[in-house]
Amino acid sequence: MYKIKKLTLLALVLVLGAGCIQKQQTTTVQNPNEYPIAVTTPIPNTQPVYQPTIPVTQPPVYVEPEYVPQRTPYLQGAYGSNNKLKQFITTISQKYNYDRYELNAIFSTVNRDTEALKKYNVFKTAKPTYSKATQIGSWDKYRGNFLTTSRINKGVAFWHENAHYLNKAAQKYGVPPEYIVGIIGVETNFGGYTGTHSVLNALTTLSIEYTKRSKFFTSELENYLLMLRDEKVHPQKIKGSYAGAFGLAQFMPSSFREYAVDFDGDGHINLFNKADAIGSIANYFIGKGKWQPRVPVTMMTYYNKSRFYGLPTGHKT
Template identity: 40%
Template sequence: MTLHTPSLRFKFALFFIAASACLASAEAAKPSKNKVSAKTAQSQGALYATREDAMQFADDLASRRNLDPAWVRQAIGQSRFNPTVARLMQPPTKSFVKNWRVYRSRFIDPVRIRAGVDFWQANRSTLARAEAEYGVPAEIIVGIIGVETIYGRNTGNFRVMDSLATLAFDYPSSHPRMQERSDYFKGEIEQFLTMESRRNADPLKPLGSYAGAMGMPQFMPSSQAKYAVDFDGDGNIDLWNSPADVIGSVASYFKAYGWQPGMPTHYPVSFDTSRLDMDALMAPDILPTFGVASFMAKGAMLEGPALEHQGPLALIELLNGPDAPSYVAGTENFYAITRYNWSSYYALSVIELGREVAQAMGQGNGR
């Protein structure tokens, strides 16, 4: 799920939203007693028409965006508080140990690989066109769509306006950054209603994730406004039913976030314990910071093509529960994937799912 926020602190905070949504989609093809049902997703809470603050926001939004005030009041007023959405936004009450192998198994599985092959075969020419136009490999695009929604199988069953309104006006007050998050989702309502007005569409119909992410690529409204493209040329952007628009929009997103055509996403890394400065290597987190020489001077050893890499690298750590962590050297393209979801686990799952699908297609290219 793509998330765009005004501050670095908030971006890290909202990582938990995106990670939770992705883990939920990972279970979409599996029966689970914990899965949110459609009935629960559409929980009938109070209408926001009864809330003075929500109606004042509607009037202000309509004036600011030059929208029909009655239409905006109707859209927000007929949205309902959804207690399930509010509950899912609460931080986990129990700590958990990150485990890359477990995380990977939820996304790299036969169901997604088979679905990915079908998607690639059905959209081969469009994926090739997107790669030629934006420089983003087909396998990365395929990996994103597979991790997010299993190629449209699980795009969410929460009414988007209910989710956005709940999080804009009733974000859990116990959260230390409640106001900041509330303001973020008010901005998403503004983007969403502006788009729906331009399309002359009913804003109460679209369904998405509990955080308001939409369609096959799970774009938040602000992401759709900035990066979505009409890649099938029909004059409309449809992220639910047009694979071409989805493919082009994902590629557009990555190009906007600095994707470097032809650059690998990561390299293997080992350690020279005699000079290893792990604190220094880990200090920038996933932000590529070190040139090859300075990376190796701190004890992170590279070999082969990695020695010729031009550009900064980051040491990416993936915990494996009680076992030793896994490490890779991430490039600027690895970092670009984390702009879709602020998680190195997510990014590597996207890369490896795309690679598995490519190999199943008989055209893995090692990117």
Template identity: 35%
Template sequence: MIKKRYPLLAAALLLAACTAEQPADSRAVPQTVAPLPPSAVLPFDPNAAPVSQVGFNGNDNVQRFIAREAENGRYSRADLQAFFNNAVYKSNIINIMNRPGTSRPWYEFQKGNAGAAKISDGRNFYMKHRQVIDQVAREYGVPAEIIVAIVGIETNYGRNMGSFRLADSLSTLAFDYPRRADFFQKELHEMLLMSKEENQDPFWFTGSYAGAMGMPQFMPSSYRKWAVDYDRDGRRDIWGSVPDVAASVANYLKAHGWKTGGKMLVPVLLEPTPQLLAVIEEKTELKYTVGQLRKMGVDIQEPLPDHERAVLYRLEVSPGLYQYYIGLNNFYTVWQYNHSRMYVTAVRDIANGIGAGNL
């Protein structure tokens, strides 16, 4: 990590307290500051003068953010004004966020995210770092191949981590993207606290246009809770330290319910009745038991106990042709990392291709 110092900002990162929630790994947070309560997020005023025209410090929403932080005793008004004087508005981020979303079918998504090249690169990445990744896998009970697969699908094994300064991207989204302003204000708050905890300038942190960082693409709030200093060098470096990256991913999955030795998904056969199609369209959660799904007419292709909980879903494997699956506990654990059924299936396919076996 190369450290750049911004003297005007040094005083902005002074005070620390304890969080109520402890991370799964004691190495995850060397020093913590209380997170921002959701109720503390102020309503976004869409009529405020745009930051694109008046700058951050000329925007009323920014000034309310500064006032709230100063009232909480975390930073002084002058410290935060200095921060926003150095933050750069990024109009291209707003353009990206405003583009219409497109939904690709599985047969297209799979080629780009879990194809042969991704699996081959994953094997190479795993072999290069196998000793430490296997050590992390044993310690956390999460398969090494799953750890590698997530790094692969998130950033192509660290090749595409994003080059936006989080100070710029999060400030832009927090104050010029009203639809999710509350979320990005919270993440900006978390990033400032993260800077204090890591003894690092807030302008050092880089990531995607939406504020996700490092090889595993953690948002600042996830970083503060789940990132791990596995190599014990005094910083949680998810940008350049594979030990820290592997342990951080494993720590996240373990904390979100990964069961060692458990399967992720099982193929099923069914007649797509209106009832079952309605179940497939429900939100992703472990709502039904295997036994309940069997009674609905789902033919599960592997032996599973009736009490195990599952989610029924389908993937379009070619135009108009679907395959059906049930996702189990470990499927749902990875889904919490990224809320996409195709993403979770791709992670599983990469992991199996690297050599995990029948997850």
């Protein structure tokens, strides 16, 4: 140990000495009485100056231009002659002081989403693919589709990469990270698939043609238009599910307007942004789910002679 300390001290002295030598060289005149002050002569810098052979330039910072709404006095597109849509435009224009010409321009871009109509079996050609009363299942079966090794690994990676905002959400809303991570994993496989349908196309199509749930989809379309105006987003930019849900957690437009938050403080709410998605899910838990921090999320219940007591249940889902 003593020898190591001596070597360390010696190395430090040599480094400091070398630094002093590089800074200046001192010479003293022979007659100290005539010249009492030492004369110093700086040593010229002999180090070569670095000259890059290739010019170094910083990549330009891309700032997405703000969307400028278009306007037209005429309603065109797939539903240009649809009276129901024309009445809807009149209602939104009067109710929210929304520019009617701007609404005309928005809906003139709409294409009919036939895939969404097929999903809800509007054409009556097959059994509805979304039916919830025709299949027998259990949590064991459901769990096997999501608790795979691949998805678990993705979840752990997502948790590590976004620990800052997950912890922030836990502190602010009292929702533990594992619940937020679980929601994003189930809904979109941690952003791996958020949907390819134009939300505007899907909502407009279902609002007009899916009469069974027209009221619901008309309300969601209304909220979507207000979201577009608030966030200044191109109406055809947002892609999502055939039902109009979008983002990492698949919020519907009404949920966006009520529960989505700007969690990274950039001045915009973007549910494809991980920080905003995390904060919005936690806020949704509090507002919609009436989340109570530190209260158990499950409890033993009895129903129909303990039918749901164990796994697998075999009940209809």
